[in-house]
Amino acid sequence: MSEKRQTALLQFEQVLKKASEKHASDLHLKAGLPPIIRVNGQLFYLADNQNEPMARLTHEMIHDFIQVLMTPRQYDRYEEGEEIDLSYEVASGGRFRINVCRQRSKPRLVCRYIPDQIRAIGELSLPPIVETFAQATRGLVLVTGATGSGKSTTLASMIDYISRTRSCHIVTIEDPIEFILKDRKAIVTQREVGMDTNGFARALKYALRQDPDVILVGEMRDEETISMALNAAETGHLVVSTLHTVDASETINRILGSVSGGMHNAFRAQLASVLVGVVSQRLIRRKDNRGRVPAVEVLVCNQRVKDMIADPARTANLAQVIDEGEAYGMQTFDQSLMKLFRDGFITRDEAIANCSNKHDFQLRLQGVVGGDWRQQENSGVSGGDPLDMADEEPTGSNPINIEIEGVINGIVPRRKRG
Secondary structure, three states, rough: HHHHHHHHHHHHHHHHHHHHHOOOOEEEEEEOOOEEEEEEEEEEEEEEEOOOOOOOOHHHHHHHHHHHHOOOOHHHHHHOOOOOOEEEEEOOOOEEEEEEEEEOOEEEEEEEEEOOOOOHHHHOOOOOOHHHHHHOOOOOEEEEOOOOOOOHHHHHHHHHHHHHHOOOOOEEEEEEOOOOOOOOOOOOEEEEEEEOEEHHHHHHHOOOOOOOEEEEOOOOOOOOHHHHHHHHHHOOEEEEEEEEOOOOOHHHHHHHHHHOOOOOHHHHHHHHHHEEEEEEEEEEEEEOOOEEEEEEEEEEEEEHHHHHHHOOHHHHHHHHHOOOOOHOEEOOHHHHHHHHOOOOOOOOOHHHHHHHHHHHHHHOOOOOOHHHHHOOOOOOOOOOOOOOOOOOOOOOOHHHHHHHHOOOEEEEEHHHHH
């Protein structure tokens, strides 16, 4: 490796290490600005050892980072205009998922921190039904939410649970590989799109010839991948995947809306027959500023839900079924938020800001329609004090103090500097 490439790699790793030391979930590298980190949903400048913002990055520096990170094949694709996803591991600094793109014809990097250790389901403050989903031996389980809502963390926890408890073969198809899964009671085959296979649909096709019991599909992006995932679930495999949808009802509508042609009725019947459940997540800032806690909506595919998916006239009423389905382990986002608020983990303002129906939620907060909510002691999170789904905020720093004092623990508020 040339001296220039070694220097670029050293500089890049130093930035990654500093970001992980500040418990950042994301790192943004953009020319003309210092490195920017996201801590508990907020953006800050990354500071140097003197608690001053690090030097502004140049286009040349970011281009050097890109060249040293990519394989020749990836770099050729990038030069042809493609965005590139890749992963990178720093000794003692953690693992990162990296997206390389262009903005205004200039290079841009966004790095997502991936923890070394996979937390158990019970440590993530998820409803007990999530573990029940992981115990399924066939069918389709979906984990959904916006970017940065903890989907990958939940998926990794579920797959790790299966690996610890079941003798089986797990095949994962990811873009890129995020958490490193260990062979335990199960054996795990992790395949990365762009490195080990050309695409999700192709990898899923051949996964069925690799003696799988469980298949993790990093994301169901298109009709072909969705159709093949349903076929795999229908033929006796457990398929676990993600979608970027805001709640369980939208998840079902997104899948049904992906079908073209005259196969809608057959597709509805297939989805109804294989779906096990949907877990939708939002990360909410904790009241004590010790990170974030998940608010979770859960859809369990019981016979009533199957009938509603299969019947186009009734699919729109899925939200009502979730609201009434506590006995089956179901809960809406608003029920989850109410539980978190009543237990003192989040503030009233955070609950209202993240609820699905603000008017009804505020009425319940005022006690106008509140009887049932106060009875639901077991419908929210489990396992006691919720832990942070991402990483905790550095000790002694919070948004209020940062605004007043300027720099705390090596984090500089982004709005303080142009």
